[in-house]
Amino acid sequence: xxxxxAHRILLAIPIAFGVSVVCFSLVYLAPGxxxxxxxxxxxTQDMVTQIKHxxxxxxxxxxxxxxxxxxxxxxxxGMSISTRRPVILEVTGALYNTLILTSFAVPLAFVTGYTMxxxxxxxxxxxxxxxxxxxxxxxxxxxxxxxGIVLVIIFAVELMALPATGMGPQGSAQxxxxxxxxxxxxxxxxxxxxxxxxGIIARTTRAAVAEVLNQDFVxxxxxxxxxxxxxxxxxxxxxxxxxxxxxxLQFGYLMGxxxxxxxxxxxxxxxxxxxxxxxxxxxxxxxxTILFLSMIFVATNLVVDLLQSLIDPRIRRS
Amino acid sequence: MSQTATLxxxxxxxxxxxxxxxxxxxxxxxxxxxxxxxxLCFGAIVLLIVLMAIFAPLLAPFDPYKxxxxxxxxxxxxxxxxxxxxxxxxxxxxxxxxxxxxxLLMGLVPVCIxxxxxxxxxxxxxxxxxxxxAAIMRTMDVFYAFPSVLxxxxxxxxxxxxxxxxxxxxxxxxxxxxxxxxxxxxxxxxSLDFIEAARATGAGTLTIVRYHVLGNVLGPVFIYASSLVSxxxxxxxxxxxxxxxxxxxxxxxxxxxxxxxQSIYIAPLSCALPGAAIFVTSICFNLVSDGIRSAMDVRL
Numbered sequence: 136x137x138x139x140x141a142h143r144i145l146l147a148i149p150i151a152f153g154v155s156v157v158c159f160s161l162v163y164l165a166p167g168x169x170x171x172x173x174x175x176x177x178x179t180q181d182m183v184t185q186i187k188h189x190x191x192x193x194x195x196x197x198x199x200x201x202x203x204x205x206x207x208x209x210x211x212x213g214m215s216i217s218t219r220r221p222v223i224l225e226v227t228g229a230l231y232n233t234l235i236l237t238s239f240a241v242p243l244a245f246v247t248g249y250t251m252x253x254x255x256x257x258x259x260x261x262x263x264x265x266x267x268x269x270x271x272x273x274x275x276x277x278x279x280x281x282x283g284i285v286l287v288i289i290f291a292v293e294l295m296a297l298p299a300t301g302m303g304p305q306g307s308a309q310x311x312x313x314x315x316x317x318x319x320x321x322x323x324x325x326x327x328x329x330x331x332x333x334g335i336i337a338r339t340t341r342a343a344v345a346e347v348l349n350q351d352f353v354x355x356x357x358x359x360x361x362x363x364x365x366x367x368x369x370x371x372x373x374x375x376x377x378x379x380x381x382x383x384l385q386f387g388y389l390m391g392x393x394x395x396x397x398x399x400x401x402x403x404x405x406x407x408x409x410x411x412x413x414x415x416x417x418x419x420x421x422x423x424t425i426l427f428l429s430m431i432f433v434a435t436n437l438v439v440d441l442l443q444s445l446i447d448p449r450i451r452r453s
Numbered sequence: 454m455s456q457t458a459t460l461x462x463x464x465x466x467x468x469x470x471x472x473x474x475x476x477x478x479x480x481x482x483x484x485x486x487x488x489x490x491x492x493l494c495f496g497a498i499v500l501l502i503v504l505m506a507i508f509a510p511l512l513a514p515f516d517p518y519k520x521x522x523x524x525x526x527x528x529x530x531x532x533x534x535x536x537x538x539x540x541x542x543x544x545x546x547x548x549x550x551x552x553x554x555x556x557l558l559m560g561l562v563p564v565c566i567x568x569x570x571x572x573x574x575x576x577x578x579x580x581x582x583x584x585x586x587a588a589i590m591r592t593m594d595v596f597y598a599f600p601s602v603l604x605x606x607x608x609x610x611x612x613x614x615x616x617x618x619x620x621x622x623x624x625x626x627x628x629x630x631x632x633x634x635x636x637x638x639x640x641x642x643x644s645l646d647f648i649e650a651a652r653a654t655g656a657g658t659l660t661i662v663r664y665h666v667l668g669n670v671l672g673p674v675f676i677y678a679s680s681l682v683s684x685x686x687x688x689x690x691x692x693x694x695x696x697x698x699x700x701x702x703x704x705x706x707x708x709x710x711x712x713x714x715q716s717i718y719i720a721p722l723s724c725a726l727p728g729a730a731i732f733v734t735s736i737c738f739n740l741v742s743d744g745i746r747s748a749m750d751v752r753l
Contacts, residue, residue: 153595164611272743276736278687280694281728284714288721299717388600395602395691399714409603410695413610425607429599436598 139444147437154433155207158426159200162418212423217415222423225408230427232302233397233404236324237389244329244389245336245382252340256374257367259345267337274334280395283327287399290323297322300401324400328393332385339381343374376447383439387432478751485748492744495737502734506553515544517551517704526720537723539709540716541702545723548704549730555616555705556734559689559698560682563620567627568678574628575635576670580643580662590636593629601626605688609697619698623688627681634677638670676746683738690731706731 178186187193194202206213212222255267291299298320347353347370356366394406401407405424412420444450476484486492505512514535521542529537536546578589596604608622609615642648642665651661690707692698699705701712709727717724 149591150594150598153592154598157595157599158607161607161611164608272736272739276683276687276732276739278690278728278731278735280691281710281725281731284710284717284728285725288717288725292718292721388602390600394606395694398695409606409610413606413695413697418611421607421610425599425603428603432600432603433598 136444140441143437143440143444147433151430151433154429155204155426156200158422158429159203161422161425207426212426213419215412215420216417217412217420222419225420226405226423226427229403229405229408229424232402233390233393233406236321236328236393236397236402236404237386239321239325240328240332240389241386243325244332244385247329248333248336249340249378251333252337252378253344253371255337255341256344256348257370259348264341267341271334271337271341274330275338277330277334279327279331280399282330283323283396283399286323286327299323300399302403324396324402327399328389328396332389335385336378336381340374340378343377344370347373372446376443376450379443379446380439383435383442387435390428390431390435482748486744489744489748492741492748495740496744498733498737499741502553502737503557505550506557509551509554513544513547513550515547517543517547518702519543526716526723528720529722536726537720539723540712545726548709549706549726551704552706552709552727552730553734555693555699555703556686556690556707556731559616559620559623559693560686560734560738563623563627563685563689564678564681566620566624567631567681568674570624571628571631572635572670572674575632575637575674576639576662576666578632579636579639579670580658580666586636589632593632596625596629597633601684602688602691605692606695606697609692614692614697614700616699616703619689619692622692623685626688627685631674631677631681635670635674638673639666642666642669672749676742676749679742679745680739683735683742686731686735686738 184193192199210223212226214220215222215225218225251267251270255264258264287299290297302317302320350373353366353370356369361369390405393404394409396402397404397406398410405428409421409424411417412424514533521538523542525538525542526540527534527538527542529535531537534544534546536544536549539545539548574589574593578586599607605619605622605626608625609619612618612622648661648665651665656664689698690705690710693705693707694711696708696711699708701708706727710724710731713720713724713727
């Protein structure tokens with residue numbers, strides 16, 4: 136097991152390295168000079184060379200990358216152009232707000248999606264299977280930001296039962312999950328956020344369970360007189376690695392991919408910060424946030440792989 | 454020749470029922486699709502949406518760009534505007550009809566690019582030697598390490614938005630996954646006996662790839678590509694919603710959703726319409742893709 140863990144971690148290092156290269160090159164994808172955003176429009180040639188030297192932009196690209204990497208590893212992601220605060224503080228603050236959303240959306244999505252999928256998989260072709268399959272297709276095809284808007288129209292505009300946007304009357308600084316006046320701001324974004332993962336997890340679980348159910352060992356279990364409940368327990372355990380892989384991916388998506396939902400609900404998380412950074416052309420924040428979020432994604436994948444091998448020893452051996 | 458061929462047929466025709474005709478692979482796929490009402494029904498809707506996009510100028514009751522200060526955010530049916538007007542007084546129905554163009558374009562073009570590039574890379578990676586495979590697949594792994602929405606937003610955000618940049622970003626998001634599908638399919642075929650037989654008869658690599666590999670790889674690649682269309686439509690309208698895709702005043706469902714959202718308290722119903730259009734299109738493509746997948750499944 137230990138060897139497998141070491142092997143997997145070693146595999147993740149080049150990927151993390153590649154991710155950092157992609158994030159670094161984002162600056163050079165931007166049209167025009169990366170300096171354009173900082174320099175006044177009437178800057179003289181002298182000033183440009185001076186600032187280029189100050190930022191190290193006159194050195195060759197690989198050197199620039201290594202310098203940048205050295206800063207990043209020590210937690211220095213540069214300064215935000217629009218707020219003049221260190222990017223790392225901005226990112227961690229926003230990430231904390233996203234984490235509040237995710238910590239409610241993940242259990243909701245995983246439990247609902249898994250239950251739906253397992254039920255459908257155990258009764259393939261029956262009514263419950265058809266309903267779940269239909270609901271899962273809807274969940275997967277739904278533009279979730281539109282669902283958010285529709286929920287706002289129903290519950291905030293028409294019924295006036297829940298707040299439409301934001302993170303509470305006092306903003307994010309004093310968000311207190313235990314107070315209803317704050318917690319009610321969570322309801323709509325959490326439901327919206329969990330919709331796509333529910334669809335995807337239900338689909339995968341259904342397929343995995345139905346596939347395992349068709350295998351020969353299930354017949355053997357039944358033949359030796361095991362109760363149906365015990366058979367299902369075996370089936371669920373055997374379908375777990377596949378389901379876990381998808382759940383891990385969805386967890387990663389929820390951590391980083393909620394930019395649309397956070398924009399719809401103006402939830403001050405990492406996604407909302409990203410969309411603000413794009414509007415303000417705040418490249419350091421854009422770069423820092425994406426690097427941070429993709430590293431979380433890489434780490435999640437690593438953890439999922441290790442968990443999978445913990446459940447299923449066959450993966451370890453191959 | 455005709456005599457010997459027709460003679461037995463003529464004698465069998467009357468008494469014995471004709472032997473069951475054996476369908477080829479595509480015959481079977483076609484037969485399955487023709488007998489799948491769900492796929493047929495949603496396929497018809499997809500066709501309607503495509504026709505609507507093509508013939509938008511003929512179908513739209515008004516000019517989708519014509520603004521009017523006094524006609525802003527009018528309700529359904531107001532002065533001949535069947536679905537009312539938007540925040541700049543433009544006819545909403547005309548804009549919805551024209552919006553199908555950019556949405557379909559941004560749904561299909563990135564998938565086509567990704568299929569061509571990712572598929573080619575995958576076949577090369579699957580068929581070429583170990584080093585080439587490692588070089589291609591490890592590069593793809595890096596792009597795999599980004600959540601797809603994030604990667605699309607990051608690339609088009611850094612490049613500065615616009616329809617072409619959005620399409621390029623989406624294509625880049627799909628290429629790694631497409632490459633993996635093609636690589637897996639190629640690697641599976643590669644070790645089979647008939648490839649070795651072809652090589653033994655003196656066929657060159659290009660000939661083998663063209664006649665023996667592609668036929669086995671195109672199926673899975675096509676199935677995967679068809680499932681990506683709805684994802685691409687969703688992501689593209691998401692980009693437009695964030696201001697990174699189609700630029701105003703071009704009618705686009707994602708963009709309309711984001712501008713009409715500002716008037717959510719005044720005209721909630723018109724605000725929900727563009728999203729409904731995205732939803733219907735995406736679910737139709739999804740179900741058609743599911744139908745194609747099960748029709749093309751050789752195991753059934």
